[in-house]
Amino acid sequence: MRLSQFFLPTLKEVPSEAQIVSHQLMLRAGMIRQSSAGIYSWLPLGYRVLRKIEQIVREEQDAIGAQELLMPTIQPADIWRESGRYDDYGKEMLRITDRHDRDMLYGPTNEELITEIVKASIKSYRDLPKLLYHIQWKFRDEVRPRFGVMRGREFLMKDSYSFDLDYDGARRVYNKTFLSYLRTYARMGLKAIPMKADTGPIGGDLSHEFIILADTGESQVFCDRELIERDALKDAASLEGDLQAEVDAWTSRYAATDEMHDQSRFESEVPADRQVTARGIEVGHIFYFGTKYSEAMGAVVTTQDGEQVPLEMGSYGIGVSRLVGAIIEASHDENGIVWPRPVAPFDVGLINLKSGDADCDRAAAGLYESFKLAGLDVLYDDTDGRAGAKFANMDLIGLPFQVVVGPRGLKSGVVEIKNRATGQRYELSPESALAHLTG
Numbered sequence: 001m002r003l004s005q006f007f008l009p010t011l012k013e014v015p016s017e018a019q020i021v022s023h024q025l026m027l028r029a030g031m032i033r034q035s036s037a038g039i040y041s042w043l044p045l046g047y048r049v050l051r052k053i054e055q056i057v058r059e060e061q062d063a064i065g066a067q068e069l070l071m072p073t074i075q076p077a078d079i080w081r082e083s084g085r086y087d088d089y090g091k092e093m094l095r096i097t098d099r100h101d102r103d104m105l106y107g108p109t110n111e112e113l114i115t116e117i118v119k120a121s122i123k124s125y126r127d128l129p130k131l132l133y134h135i136q137w138k139f140r141d142e143v144r145p146r147f148g149v150m151r152g153r154e155f156l157m158k159d160s161y162s163f164d165l166d167y168d169g170a171r172r173v174y175n176k177t178f179l180s181y182l183r184t185y186a187r188m189g190l191k192a193i194p195m196k197a198d199t200g201p202i203g204g205d206l207s208h209e210f211i212i213l214a215d216t217g218e219s220q221v222f223c224d225r226e227l228i229e230r231d232a233l234k235d236a237a238s239l240e241g242d243l244q245a246e247v248d249a250w251t252s253r254y255a256a257t258d259e260m261h262d263q264s265r266f267e268s269e270v271p272a273d274r275q276v277t278a279r280g281i282e283v284g285h286i287f288y289f290g291t292k293y294s295e296a297m298g299a300v301v302t303t304q305d306g307e308q309v310p311l312e313m314g315s316y317g318i319g320v321s322r323l324v325g326a327i328i329e330a331s332h333d334e335n336g337i338v339w340p341r342p343v344a345p346f347d348v349g350l351i352n353l354k355s356g357d358a359d360c361d362r363a364a365a366g367l368y369e370s371f372k373l374a375g376l377d378v379l380y381d382d383t384d385g386r387a388g389a390k391f392a393n394m395d396l397i398g399l400p401f402q403v404v405v406g407p408r409g410l411k412s413g414v415v416e417i418k419n420r421a422t423g424q425r426y427e428l429s430p431e432s433a434l435a436h437l438t439g
């Protein structure tokens with residue numbers, strides 16, 4: 001993509017409405033624009049990141065055998081009356097009446113709708129287990145939408161739902177999802193810590209939140225430092241079997257959000273030098289709630305013995321749009337965003353320091369083509385701005401690498417590569433630059 005053609009409305013000033021750094025940077029870097037409180041448009045740069053995150057989430061869901069479908073954003077009120085949540089959900093639910101005076105709502109979550117779908121077609125234990133997910137917009141009319149996409153009213157969520165015959169089956173898929181979430185976040189360059197959590201309006205008695213530590217997080221959290229230092233990818237090689245030992249290895253160490261925190265247990269179980277009290281951002285939340293919805297909605301299956309039993313269920317959420325903000329909170333410096341490569345909107349920013357100069361134009365255009373051919377996503381700054389402004393802009397949008405083509409370097413046959421995260425700079429021939437970026 002040539003910057004001269006790209007829609008990238010960056011801002012020079014820090015917008016006054018933005019209180020936390022990720023919100024400020026997302027506005028400044030031209031990633032999002034607010035349309036009304038807690039509702040955002042995703043501009044091209046931001047949308048690229050959102051799609052990258054979505055894709056990692058999708059791959060990891062597919063890897064554990066979850067099947068993707070797509071449910072609508074608008075749901076009928078009737079199924080929520082059946083489960084008993086229509087009134088309970090209160091003002092957070094956006095209620096809509098259609099032209100026939102039918103009560104509808106913009107879905108805040110999908111337990112009822114998926115139960116309705118599964119109930120209609122799964123009748124026998126032979127059809128189980130099933131694990132279904134979608135990545136879809138949700139609406140919750142939050143009292144205080146704030147911090148940009150971190151607490152929006154409209155937000156993108158991956159929500160999956162599991163259906164099993166018995167508790168053992170339900171526990172197995174809970175464990176599999178638990179471990180696959182650690183992998184999912186690790187792939188985005190994040191360290192997420194599973195913490196015992198409250199179940200809130202979803203219900204149930206077993207629940208974990210996945211928290212990344214950040215000073216601007218909305219939750220107060222308490223955990224054993226050992227969990228922070230642990231490598232999430234190390235012990236999650238194969239997600240087969242009941243996985244109880246692997247999950248226990250995480251949950252046996254103290255980690256809780258403030259609603260579930262027990263100070264005396266914390267002090268007795270965790271040595272003083274390992275007690276961490278911090279702020280955290282909830283990037284995922286999983287629930288086992290058994291037969292809460294299946295019983296209320298009559299979703300039953302026939303067992304091998306011919307008995308009718310309600311389905312055992314769980315639901316599992318990842319805050320896809322919140323993750324964009326959360327990753328920035330975890331990865332930025334005073335000059336702007338520092339994208340972890342797997343979620344970066346482009347791999348490389350190519351800067352032509354002297355657009356209009358025949359040699360620079362030729363060299364930069366040549367590199368642009370060869371980078372693209374090698375499969376790199378490149379944002380090519382072909383504009384005629386000042387060098388300082390170009391560098392500042394590239395730092396702000398945080399692409400992992402910058403490649404700088406200037407008249408002085410070209411005379412000695414080199415371009416400069418800057419690693420955005422480390423600040424390291426190298427002078428390399430154009431061929432070695434390509435090898436460096438693809439190696």
Ligand code: 5CA
Pocket residue numbers: 108109110111140142149150151152153154155157158159160202282283284285286287315316317318319320321322
């Ligand atoms: N049905 C269950 C699991 S699928 C559910 O709705 N869980 S949840 O309420 O915990 O939401 C799942 C994830 O969505 C949260 O962990 C959080 O990362 C994200 N999320 C929740 N509310 C918001 C919001 N207002 N803005 C942005 N992300 C949100």
